[in-house]
Amino acid sequence: MxxxxxxxxxxxxxxxxxxxxxxxxxxxxxxxxxxxxxxxxxxxxxxxxxxxxxxxxxxxxxxxxxxxxxxxxxxxxxxxxxxxxxxxxxxxxxxxxxxxxxxxxxxxxxxxxxxxxxxxxxxxxxxxxxxxxxxxxxxxxxxSAPQPSSTKGSTAAPRPTSSHARRNSNDVPSSVNPSNQPAKAPSKPSTSVAAYDEQITELKLSVDSLEKERDFYFAKLRDIEILCQTPEIEDSPIVAAIKRILYATDGDASVVTEAQAMLSLDPKEAEALSPIAEASEEKSGSETQKRKNILNTDVDAAGIITLSPRQRLTDASDVHCSGSPLMTY
The missing domain is CATH 1.10.418.10 (Calponin-like domain)
Incomplete structure (x- = not known):
């Protein structure tokens, strides 16, 4: 069962x-x-x-x-x-x-x-x-049982046609054709409307099916994206390759080739290609430069403080002799 x-x-x-x-x-x-x-x-x-x-x-x-x-x-x-x-x-x-x-x-x-x-x-x-x-x-x-009404309609239909025939018994047979044409004409629109209704229903079914398929695959891609954002594996080369394919904005076939190339590189080179690694390197480089500037400033200040008064005077005279604008009066 x-x-x-x-x-x-x-x-x-x-x-x-x-x-x-x-x-x-x-x-x-x-x-x-x-x-x-x-x-x-x-x-x-x-x-x-x-x-x-x-x-x-x-x-x-x-x-x-x-x-x-x-x-x-x-x-x-x-x-x-x-x-x-x-x-x-x-x-x-x-x-x-x-x-x-x-x-x-x-x-x-x-x-x-x-x-x-x-x-x-x-x-x-x-x-x-x-x-x-x-x-x-x-x-x-x-x-669900319209048959009796249809039979009544069929029995009642000949009566007006017979009376109409009595009135027009002396008419030309060509005049009968226009009276028959309106009776046959409504059948054509009814069949066309039924065909259109069937086409509309089929289109609705196909649209609903496509919407379900779209939602299904979008949910799969979203699950993959969430998995790639896990901190333990976020910096791995294979995750970087997957993100390269996920975030590609065009349908170029070279995206897959680039992703495969990222997998063939060493981890250090893959990290160098990663935007996150580049940002971290720039940040670490700027911090190192700041530390050097602070260290040099501290050393210069310490050197000036440790100079004797005679040395300070000698330095000042040297600056004055060299024509520096700082020593002009």
Missing amino acids: ATNIGMMDGAYFVGRSEILAWINTTLHLNLSKVEEACSGAVHCQLMDSVHPGMVPMHKVNFDAKSEYEMIQNYKVLQDVFNKLKITKHIEVSKLVKGRPLDNLEFMQWMKRYCDSVNGGGLHSYNPVERREASKGGKEASKK
Whole structure:
């Protein structure tokens, strides 16, 4: 019995049309989109179809519109999962928003589970009768059976056409063609709109899939960056090479070559190439120069203090004789 299946399982490659056909056939519904089952009521009845009597259908609300009402249905579904010891996690916050990809993935898992229970057999299950016990179940059953209304429309349609034919019995047959054209014209826009809706749904699914893939790989790169910032390994050559690739601003292939060259260098040379090492060397050099200047100043001051008065006078006379501007009056 399948409870937790991997993302690469064949269940997640089942098409949307096949999922819809399976739902409508199993529960006698007429859904046109998978996200129409986002309220959770359909999921509850699917579990009831493979485990008769396990789901309290009187607590299921097929007329749920708000997120609060939908969450109540998912609570019923979660209780059923707990009773059956199913460890599948239900992402309620995503499902209630009606996103096509999230609802399709969960419905694919539902089909995989239902097929694994006794081969998907329903055991003479009556979905319409079971649905009537839930709130809004009768309305859902009426919406799923539009055949009587279509037959009435077909029987009522010939009456105005027959009366129209009586009035225009003496008209030329060419006048009949314009009356037939408006009846056929609406069928073309309806098919084009349905095709556009299908394309929009497919684009939404692809966008959602690309967003998930982007977030997945970005999280991986962020984890690598955090690992490279660990103090114990931050100054190693291999981390410097990895950072060179991570922080490259262009798609030049030479970046990989440069990173490999950094690995082939000695650790001392690699540190010399590292911006952090250069900054530390400049800082240490400046500090060394400051120390030398301070030391020379101290030595000169000490030398002046230790000079005798005669030596000081001799130095002053030498400066005066040399024409220094410091000794002019």
